[in-house]
Amino acid sequence: MLVSAKEMLQKAKAGRYAVGQFNINNLEWTKAILQTAQELNSPVILGVSEGAGKYMCGFKTVADMVKAMIDGLGITVPVALHLDHGTYEGCYRCIEAGFSSIMFDGSHYPIAENVEKTKELVRVCAEKGLSLEAEVGAIGGEEDGVIGMGECADPNECKQIADLGVTMLAAGIGNIHGKYPENWQGLSFETLAAVSEKVGSMPLVLHGGTGIPADQIKKAISLGVSKINVNTECQLAFADATRKYIEAGKDLQGKGFDPRKLLAPGVEAIKATVKEKMELFGSVGKA
Numbered sequence: 297m298l299v300s301a302k303e304m305l306q307k308a309k310a311g312r313y314a315v316g317q318f319n320i321n322n323l324e325w326t327k328a329i330l331q332t333a334q335e336l337n338s339p340v341i342l343g344v345s346e347g348a349g350k351y352m353c354g355f356k357t358v359a360d361m362v363k364a365m366i367d368g369l370g371i372t373v374p375v376a377l378h379l380d381h382g383t384y385e386g387c388y389r390c391i392e393a394g395f396s397s398i399m400f401d402g403s404h405y406p407i408a409e410n411v412e413k414t415k416e417l418v419r420v421c422a423e424k425g426l427s428l429e430a431e432v433g434a435i436g437g438e439e440d441g442v443i444g445m446g447e448c449a450d451p452n453e454c455k456q457i458a459d460l461g462v463t464m465l466a467a468g469i470g471n472i473h474g475k476y477p478e479n480w481q482g483l484s485f486e487t488l489a490a491v492s493e494k495v496g497s498m499p500l501v502l503h504g505g506t507g508i509p510a511d512q513i514k515k516a517i518s519l520g521v522s523k524i525n526v527n528t529e530c531q532l533a534f535a536d537a538t539r540k541y542i543e544a545g546k547d548l549q550g551k552g553f554d555p556r557k558l559l560a561p562g563v564e565a566i567k568a569t570v571k572e573k574m575e576l577f578g579s580v581g582k583a
């Protein structure tokens with residue numbers, strides 16, 4: 297069922313595990329993630345960037361597809377449909393379209409403006425029963441044209457935003473979107489511990505989950521991270537499996553060109569990636 301991310305994340309924080317946010321790009325992606333969550337009896341968050349929303353013909357198409365798919369597949373685990381790195385305007389469009397959760401990325405605004413806009417969205421989301429994620433300290437790498445340097449958040453600013461009544465908080469701790477460079481310094485657990493102490497029971501969000509070593513993921517969860525975003529890893533797995541299918545000439549054998557056959561190995565690869573992450577994050581059996 298489609299729910300806000302509030303309860304699943306509060307349970308995760310209390311139970312010391314994390315719920316995965318897996319970004320979706322199309323029907324196959326959505327189906328693969330929902331089926332895996334159901335099979336593993338895990339809560340799940342479907343992430344949609346503004347670019348992916350546009351690609352899928354608008355947020356309403358996405359929300360209607362997800363709701364119909366939950367119904368059609370008989371999905372009973374908690375599912376949140378979440379706007380990833382939303383602009384202020386994008387947040388309102390998703391609220392209108394029927395999303396159950398949104399992220400307002402005000403990290404590029406001066407802190408006073410981030411506070412002002414977040415405050416307004418806290419009010420609207422509370423009214424409609426949606427969960428709201430805020431961000432402090434830009435996350436490194438490139439996502440939909442937004443480039444961050446991977447800075448570490450100021451724990452006092454985190455406390456300031458958390459106190460506005462958001463549901464969960466993304467704090468930059470040296471994490472990066474996309475593939476991590478060779479010379480990456482690793483996560484700043486010092487920052488994470490300081491933020492965690494300031495914000496108390498507020499669930500923390502780790503963006504850029506692709507390529508962070510498993511031991512660092514586990515340590516981050518132990519320090520209060522309850523939501524981890526995975527995007528690039530599913531894309532790499534899908535592309536790799538699809539390339540192998542074509543390179544093996546399978547599209548030229550029989551009806552191997554049928555899109556339902558052509559896309560099947562990629563879908564299986566997404567499922568395997570999601571399963572591996574849910575096991576690592578500890579969300580299996582927690583629906």
Ligand SMILES: [Zn+2]
Nearest residue numbers: 435503504525
């Ligand atoms: Zn992100």
